[in-house]
Amino acid sequence: MAADQDLAVSCRGLLKTYGTGEAMVTALQGVDLDVRQGELMMLVGPSGCGKTTLISVMAGILDQSEGDCRVFGQDLMHLRNHAKLAFRARNIGFVFQAYNLLPTLTAAENVTVPLLINGVGRKEALKKAEQVLEQVGLGTRTRSLPSQLSGGQQQRVAIARAIIHEPRLIVCDEPTSALDHETGHKVMELLKGIAMGRDRTLVIVTHDARIFEFADRIAEMDDGRVTRVVTNSSQLH
Amino acid sequence: MxxxxxxxxxxxxxxxxxxxxxxxxxxxxxxxxxxxxxxxxxxSYSFITDLGLPDIWVMDPEVQWVDDIKPLQDTELYRVRGVAGVAWAMPLYKGLLKARLPNGMFQTCIVVGLDDATLVGGPPRMVEGRLADLRRADAVIIDIDGAREKLSQPPAVPGGKRVELKVGDTLELNDHRAVVVGFSKNTRTILSQPVLYTTYSRAKQFAPRERKMLSFILAKAASDESLAAVTRRIGATTGLAAYSREEFMGVTFRYFLKNTxxxxxxxxxxxxxxxxxxxxxxxxxxxxxxxxxxxxxxxxxxxxxxxxxxxxxxxxxxxxxxxxxxxxxxxxxxxxxxxxxxxxxxxxxxxxxxxxxxxxxxxxxxxxxxxxxxxxxxxxxxxxxx
Incomplete structure (x- = not known):
């Protein structure tokens, strides 16, 4: 087991329920999982097994019902709201399945959002956004609207947005499921190359077996629990 | 953001x-x-605002608004003149009369009769002619909008322009001849009826005979007296209603709010x-x-x-x-x-x-x-x- 200071995320006995009474649904029932700093961890499992709930708790956008989840040693659930917001703004990057780019902003403007939230001035943020877009191969599309970009390009903009503020943890929800094999592969190479370049931690929720090869470790989930953690996708079968 | x-x-x-x-x-x-x-x-109170000179309006206590005329006896004028603090008081006739136009059509007009000597209560602005021309025989001054619209005559040829009244034209008011001697610019009244100015004595000739003909008494407070004190004193002494200009506008405004x-x-x-x-x-x-x-x-x-x-x-x-x-x-x-x-x-x-x-x-x-x-x-x- 890694030492605590090497852990990006440490979850112990995580329980998460939605609703009350007979309508109560248990999404997580006692998850124990560690994610090391600099690691690319994938969460896999059938639909409804609790993967998305788990990364939501890790990202600090959802509070667990019971248990303990520490992100870089910080117990997010017990942080005051503004401190939690500030922690998220500084330390977490997001990549979504549906990209979730703001449709009325250009690619560069979309990428600036995390910097603006962190109080960086617009000009400076735009300058940095152009540099990061250059890094993800979209240097010529900085002024394009999301609707003018292909799915792969939009996901690359989303990746640029996730890394521009240099977060320590990036959570990705099905980043390749809306993309064809080749584009998905490229996106994963990009994520692995750029995001991991500075010792960042990635937690990726995916169904896409084609990208398992990029993972350092894979946590398989079922029925709200982590059933096993493997280092090689072949061990899953 | x-x-x-x-x-x-x-x-x-x-x-x-x-x-x-x-x-x-x-x-x-x-x-x-x-x-x-x-x-x-x-x-609704344009008739009051158009009269700049007097600052007190005296009338029957039952009057509810400016067009609600309840005539007084002419002797009331002398009673008001006798109230301490009143610099001057003049009679004013205001009534609705039918005017017969040169083409034989009739039009209801507001006839205003001004004090013969001073012509206090005259129109706010003359467009043509002079107020003093009212002293000429059978003279009337008409507001220009009324002259151009309701008192104008149909065009001589189809599709032509209506024929506006001009100075020198004559009208008939209750079988009395009235000669146009000038035009004034007035604020329109709520019913947009033409306004005809004449002298008080001539207005009484135009109007059907009644025992009481005096519509309002227009008064001015002496310069060393407070307006409120003089209006109170007129009311107390004569039993008539006396309002400052603003008060009378308020009375008329409230009547409209409540009754229309x-x-x-x-x-x-x-x-x-x-x-x-x-x-x-x-x-x-x-x-x-x-x-x-x-x-x-x-x-x-x-x-x-x-x-x-x-x-x-x-x-x-x-x-x-x-x-x-x-x-x-x-x-x-x-x-x-x-x-x-x-x-x-x-x-x-x-x-x-x-x-x-x-x-x-x-x-x-x-x-x-x-x-x-x-x-x-x-x-x-x-x-x-x-």
Missing amino acids: YRIALKMLMGDRGKYLGIIMGLTFASLIMTQQPAIFVGLIMR GIPINFGVSVMLGFIVGAAIAGQTFYSFTRENLRQFGVLKAMGTSNWMLLRMILLQATLVGMIGYGLGVGLTSLFGWAMRNTILAFKFPWYLLLFSGIGVTLICAFAALISIRRVIRLEPAVVFKS
């Missing part, structure tokens, strides 16, 4: 324009209709404008926010505080509010300008801008509030739902 808020708003052209249209409509109705109402109300359906009709219009504007703008703004919930969720997930989101929505509401308000007020002003030479009553005082501004602010606050509520309660985890 504010720039993002504005881009989000303006990016959805259809909704952006829809909200602005709703607010423009509300702002237009909330200024245009009250402006017509104020115009009408001001016309005009305020209710305009009030309903304004209320409808407010409700329809609020419904369109509020619903569209809410719909805009609802469609952007995912975007707000993304911002929230990335660390944007509720306070910042609230300010972003308020900025959006303020922007559309200002544009809608400006367009509405601008359209009202344009309407007023286009109608300036017509019979339409229209007055656009500063307080209507304030009134409409408050209305639009309330609509925007309502629209923003229901949107903010939704965004504040939004769980950022919504961003992971595909």
Whole structure:
């Protein structure tokens, strides 16, 4: 087991329920999982097994019902709201399945959002956004609207947005499921190359077996629990 | 972040324009209709405001407004003149008489009879001729709008211009000859009837004989006396009603508010404008926010505080509010300008801008509030739902 200071995320006995009474649904029932700093961890499992709930708790956008989840040693659930917001703004990057780019902003403007939230001035943020877009191969599309970009390009903009503020943890929800094999592969190479370049931690929720090869470790989930953690996708079968 | 808020708003052209249209409509109705109402109300007491010289109006205590004439005996004039503090007091006749036009048609006119010697109570501005010309035989002065409209004669040829009255033309008032000696510019009255000025003694000849003919007594307080004290003293001494000009305007205004359906009709219009504007703008703004919930969720997930989101929505509401308000007020002003030479009553005082501004602010606050509520309660985890 890694030492605590090497852990990006440490979850112990995580329980998460939605609703009350007979309508109560248990999404997580006692998850124990560690994610090391600099690691690319994938969460896999059938639909409804609790993967998305788990990364939501890790990202600090959802509070667990019971248990303990520490992100870089910080117990997010017990942080005051503004401190939690500030922690998220500084330390977490997001990549979504549906990209979730703001449709009325250009690619560069979309990428600036995390910097603006962190109080960086617009000009400076735009300058940095152009540099990061250059890094993800979209240097010529900085002024394009999301609707003018292909799915792969939009996901690359989303990746640029996730890394521009240099977060320590990036959570990705099905980043390749809306993309064809080749584009998905490229996106994963990009994520692995750029995001991991500075010792960042990635937690990726995916169904896409084609990208398992990029993972350092894979946590398989079922029925709200982590059933096993493997280092090689072949061990899953 | 504010720039993002504005881009989000303006990016959805259809909704952006829809909200602005709703607010423009509300702002237009909330200024245009009250402006017509104020115009009408001001016309209701225009006869009082047009008479600048006297500062006290004395009348029968039962008079309810300026056109509610309850004649007095001529002797009341001398009683008022005898009240301490009254510098001067003059008689004024005001009545409705039918004028027979040269073509044989009849038109009801307001006939005003002024003190023969001083002509106190004359029109505010002469357009042609002089007030003193009233001293000529059978002389009348007519307001120019009445001369051009209701007292004009049909065109000589079909499709031609109506023939306006001119100086020297004659009319018949109750079988008495009346000669036009001049034209005045008056504020229109509420019924837009032509106003004919003549002398008090001649007005009494024109009017059907009655025991009492004196409509009002116009008085002036001595320069060293307070207006309020003199009006009180006139009332106490003579048993008549004595009002300052402002008080008499207020009496007339209150009569209109209480006894006519005009305020209710305009009030309903304004209320409808407010409700329809609020419904369109509020619903569209809410719909805009609802469609952007995912975007707000993304911002929230990335660390944007509720306070910042609230300010972003308020900025959006303020922007559309200002544009809608400006367009509405601008359209009202344009309407007023286009109608300036017509019979339409229209007055656009500063307080209507304030009134409409408050209305639009309330609509925007309502629209923003229901949107903010939704965004504040939004769980950022919504961003992971595909």
